[in-house]
Amino acid sequence: MIELDAVIKQKAQLDAQYAEKQEIKDRMQADANKLKRKMDQATKLIDSLADNKTAWTERSAGFTTQKLKLTGDTAKASAFVSYCGPFNAAFRDMLSDQYFANDLNVKKIPNTDDLKLTDFLVDDNTVAEWNMEGLPADDLSIQNGIMVTRSSRYPLMIDPQSQAISWIRTREPELEKMGFIFTLNNPNLRDALKLPLMDGQPVLIENVENEVDPMLDPLLEKQIIQKGRNKLLMLGDQEYDYDDKFRLYMTSRMSNPLWSPELAAKTTIIDFAVTIVGLEQQLLGRLISREQKALEDQLNGVKESVNLSKKTLSKLEADLLQRLANAEGSLLDDTELIDVLGNIKTKSAEVKQSLEEATITQEEIGIKREAFRPVAARGAVLYFCI
Numbered sequence: 001m002i003e004l005d006a007v008i009k010q011k012a013q014l015d016a017q018y019a020e021k022q023e024i025k026d027r028m029q030a031d032a033n034k035l036k037r038k039m040d041q042a043t044k045l046i047d048s049l050a051d052n053k054t055a056w057t058e059r060s061a062g063f064t065t066q067k068l069k070l071t072g073d074t075a076k077a078s079a080f081v082s083y084c085g086p087f088n089a090a091f092r093d094m095l096s097d098q099y100f101a102n103d104l105n106v107k108k109i110p111n112t113d114d115l116k117l118t119d120f121l122v123d124d125n126t127v128a129e130w131n132m133e134g135l136p137a138d139d140l141s142i143q144n145g146i147m148v149t150r151s152s153r154y155p156l157m158i159d160p161q162s163q164a165i166s167w168i169r170t171r172e173p174e175l176e177k178m179g180f181i182f183t184l185n186n187p188n189l190r191d192a193l194k195l196p197l198m199d200g201q202p203v204l205i206e207n208v209e210n211e212v213d214p215m216l217d218p219l220l221e222k223q224i225i226q227k228g229r230n231k232l233l234m235l236g237d238q239e240y241d242y243d244d245k246f247r248l249y250m251t252s253r254m255s256n257p258l259w260s261p262e263l264a265a266k267t268t269i270i271d272f273a274v275t276i277v278g279l280e281q282q283l284l285g286r287l288i289s290r291e292q293k294a295l296e297d298q299l300n301g302v303k304e305s306v307n308l309s310k311k312t313l314s315k316l317e318a319d320l321l322q323r324l325a326n327a328e329g330s331l332l333d334d335t336e337l338i339d340v341l342g343n344i345k346t347k348s349a350e351v352k353q354s355l356e357e358a359t360i361t362q363e364e365i366g367i368k369r370e371a372f373r374p375v376a377a378r379g380a381v382l383y384f385c386i
Contacts, residue, residue, distance in 0.1 A: 072111025085270040128307035138278040156267040164272040200245025220266040284376035
């Protein structure tokens with residue numbers, strides 16, 4: 001009986017030892033599985049971020065220099081938007097590259113020597129959208145688009161060929177839809193402004209001549225009155241509700257208007273008069289639309305595809321950076337984030353592939369379009385000769 005008790009006790013000890021060893025083995029296996037999962041997640045994370053490493057490294061290297069020169073570049077860009085609108089391309093370049101740059105250098109303010117203001121002030125996606133809306137693709141027109149959209153003062157556009165009107169009407173479809181296109185001769189202009197001012201809608205005033213009705217001075221000078229949560233604007237002897245989204249565009253058909261310095265101070269004067277380069281590009285598009293409409297339609301489709309791809313790519317990159325910036329704790333523990341990064345990488349690869357294909361197609365179409373350029377160039381020269 002004693003021997004049986006000893007055997008039972010010994011067996012219980014062996015069972016306990018076995019259970020302990022099994023528990024240790026299970027823990028080791030669990031740790032191994034956990035380590036393997038982390039290794040897999042680390043691999044996925046590295047693979048997801050590897051494609052952006054080169055671009056981010058290059059940007060990071062340039063940030064220090066960019067931050068150092070940002071004050072001067074911003075001053076140059078602000079001066080360009082504020083003062084260069086009334087002038088042609090050559091004088092704009094002279095002002096920005098010589099006068100503005102020299103003034104900054106004399107004051108020892110760091111700035112970029114060969115700063116391209118269009119790249120500094122607007123991105124390619126926005127320019128592509130403007131081109132799809134009808135704004136010509138030459139540098140002068142892009143500069144005009146920047147001034148219209150970036151200036152703090154309302155734009156007053158010199159527009160003898162109606163380029164600005166065409167672009168603004170396409171850009172702001174509410175103008176024709178709501179009937180917010182007026183002239184200064186309209187006797188009910190003040191009352192007609194009430195609704196767009198209150199709802200933050202766009203207004204286009206056409207055919208401005210040498211003077212603007214003084215009744216509009218409070219609007220041009222943005223003499224906004226704050227009463228509680230409401231913003232009011234006094235026009236004549238009446239107060240109107242004012243919404244910050246309100247946009248005012250003014251155009252003149254005169255090629256050489258005699259506007260006073262006071263009007264120039266209240267508005268941003270922008271010369272939209274066509275240039276020979278811009279006219280040549282527009283004639284080329286119209287010529288191909290007439291002779292080979294399918295080719296021009298294909299080009300417009302490719303441009304729209306390229307624009308959409310670039311916007312998607314920018315959105316994916318912004319989403320990626322936002323998720324990385326807002327991630328809490330170890331990235332390896334955030335399974336959802338790693339899965340999202342993997343999806344973003346896949347979509348980015350697809351978008352880049354479609355962008356490359358669209359670029360190749362655009363180049364092929366461009367070669368075919370160039371065959372018609374001599375006719376467009378001749379038409380532009382003939383127009384300016386006449």
